[in-house]
Amino acid sequence: MATDHPEPAAPPVGPFIFRILDTKSQEPQAAHAQSTFYRNLDEALDLRRSSSNFYSVVENTWDADGITDFYSGDMLGLGKSDVRRAEFLAELGRFPDFTVGPTGARVIDGTYSYLKKSELEIASFHGAEHGMLMSSAFEANVAVWTAVPRPGDVILYDALVHASTREGIKQSLAIDKVEFPHNSVDGFRRVLGDIFASNRLVREAKRTVLVAVESIYSMDGDVCPLQELLEVADEFSRGQGNVQFVVDEAHSLGVIGPKGAGLVCELGLQKEIAIVVHSYGKALGAVGGFVLASTSIRDMMANFARSIIYSTSPSFPFVAAIKSGYKLLRDGHTEEAQERIQHLVRFFFETLTSHSVWPAAQQMGLLLVPLAKDWEERPFLTHIIPIFTRQKYNWWLFFHILDSNFCTFPMEHPIVPLGQRRIRAVLHAYNTEDEVRKFVNAIFTWVEEMVSIENGSSEYAVPHAARRVYAWMAQEKLTGFGKP
Template sequence: MEGTSHSDSLLSHNGTIITRIQGNRVRPNSTNTLPTFYQNLEDALDIRRASHSFYSVVQNNWQNSDAVDFCSGDILSLGKSPDRRAEFLKEFDRHPDFSIGSSGVRLMDGNHTYLEQTEQEIADFHGAQTGLIVGSAYEANIAVWTSIPRPGDVILYDSLVHASTHEGIKQSLAMSHVEFPHSDIESFRSTLLEILDSQSLVRQGKRSVIVAVESIYSMDGDVCPLEELLEVAREVLPDGNIQFIVDEAHSVGVIGPMGSGLVCKLGLQKDIAVVVHSFGKALGATGAIILGNQTVKSTIINFSRSVMYTTSPSFPFVAAIKSGYTLLKSGCMSEAQDHIQRLCVLFFETLENHPLWPLARERELLSVPLARGWEDRPFQTHIITVSTHQNYTYWLFFHLLSQSLCVFPVEHPVVPRTSNFWYMRFSCG
């Protein structure tokens, strides 16, 4: 595809625009000859098509054309970095007798020294006692929430936590699950007081409240007011039977000392019970790690079915992760991290200085929530959401694609109806 123009790529038979338009066409009577099993599946898909919320796997236009990438998760460009590739291959040279596979689950033959050493190195980097590497951040959140909450505990979660957290909470043993409005400190306080009033075991200090938040929220790109939430938690439950689980999928590699994340940036390592870091974004690898103390790790190993019955990470899998951390710890990614900050500032300055921005904002033709008060933030996040009138979300999306700007539309069922938007992720590549 080298040399392919962006417009040709978009309008080809398998290009983004054609694929999305054709994918959302309902095909009445086209499944009548299919067996019942497939008819029922197509009926369910037709409901998606009728609501224009049918997803298709499309070409990554930024990879095979001259388009500008605003949707890749490779924030630091580590996934395609020659230095990263060289460091990755060095791991094979250092361990020439490595096994390609892992040969079993973690509790049996799947455990190996290289895996344990890497887990401890990552835990040390983030100021945690120990860690457990798993196959993905989704798997990590399922493992955490299906094993950590005990019967009688209460889970208190931010309304915008990730789908994997919601799924894990549904499967948990907690007595109840309570949502509080996104990053609303006073609502968090009032909800905690209601829990304290209604749950005698929590009030007596025999059961815990477990709080689920994200450091940088994947849908809105805003930062969790973690210090303020901790302050309220200590005030309402001074006996310590409230603990936080922080999903740092979008902050690792980007913020904090050497990219260690929000918890480390705020110096809260000793105040957070569990931290989940994803490797599929800024680290340019795959997988995730669950950080905590030995009690947390033992609990997950003993009670998380997704860990107990899953093949453990192989040497190549772990080597990709370790090589990314080697570069982070060396400090050589600081320029890339600073560049992301400069790009975000440039975006906000350009937006505010555009002559049509005041009119577009006044008429609600365009909304960029993070543009409000961006100058007052100590740092910017690389995720920025943009919305327009709901009926025009796809029109604007296609227009941006035609201008060689690759963004991604987010719509129902990922977000509530009437809340469609598209979001951009800035990267240094």
């Protein structure tokens, strides 16, 4: 079978063209050519380029004309909302004499009145005693795990927790750090039982097991069985309080729960969870992270989290952007968008699973969408949808989706575990049924093309979109990305 194509070569649309172009080894600049320092840096970058995992810092184009956004984190559409912008400007207008920059370090003289009141309002919205605002959810997770665990405590974490949680755990004072199988209640029970059996201090409630989970997992889109995990913890703890949970809600704020308050509030577990971390760089249309916790935990972070102690406080405009976003949540402005996401995700799964090619695509291993299983039975659905094909075909599926003017992203190691590359799609309140339908049809068009290739009825060994990209790559003297 042929691998070329008579049609003109075509680079992929959007910023991905720069990612491919940047895989070409760069000529060292003259001033750096003989420098050991820069030579070593270039060697490390070239190694990353050779694995097709090189990331380029380029302007996004998912909001360009003709491109449908199934990728960005702006789930509710607040990031581009005129109402959101107006509320932010109105919040600034209520305090015309605000200071643009922060006044100082948080633990010295940086906690000004507006910041303190905003933190209490946010904590109240989520049903928490107190909280602390930080520059990012990454910083928030690192602060929690470097400040809260005490020597002798044990950290028990889900296998798929975020890199920020892992970074914090790595720096933690806890010596024992144990993983349990992702979202497995039975696996959690087994590992927790092993900890209680082997650790006398935990068993006697002199030390604590701190459990790290996420409400919605960023790469798999599945929901933590939080209620079930708490019940297992109670079996061992027996009311002694020596098993406590830290829940990262980065992908649930605005999407699930009453007025978008998140999974913990959806399940009514505010009094059962010690720490909750929220992120504002996605649905809220702002930036920053927040730790919901007791006053004692807040004070632990202020005294033991170096990222807080040695950083300046958030500025007034930074806080105002977050507070104005919460006003929209609190006033119910986002509830329609929240319901819209649920409708569109259900429509996606209905359209996907009712397609005539769906059974054959699964049977042949050309298409796997784990969240499509029993989707009708779940009380709520998530906006993150991982789409799998055979590992060697992942780039081909991505190029076809991109060629059909849908912006998704191919997730590769080290973002996902080895052997688990996938396409990650995100549905937003501003997407339409027609866009979802066309997206599903584009996927099945690719599946049908691959069936023809695999059964020998096609004259080509590589699908149409990938052939065009690879022809362009050949002109540019580029390799990788599944290129034969």
